[in-house]
Amino acid sequence: KPDPRFYRLALERLGVEPEEAVFVDDLPENVQGAQEVRIQAFVHEDSRRTIAQLEEMLNSG
Structure with a gap:
């Protein structure tokens, strides 16, 4: 999982932008x-x- 290619592939297959994940x-x-x-x-x-971190993230944007 630490390989960024894993995350790029997941984003592509899900059809979402990194900022949405x-x-x-x-x-x-x-x-x-x-x-x-660029995934949060x-x-x-x-x-x-x-x-608390999830709530802060959701309330900030």
Whole structure:
């Protein structure tokens, strides 16, 4: 998953732009791969923090 090509292929198959996608993972290297193709992504550390990050992201745009 850390390979940016994986994310580009997923975006292409889903028919979405990187800015329309969100990726959450517990491994920083996977998050970095998603961010390299401009997907909004962050590392899951615990449920409360992940929910707060998603809410912040949704409310900002």
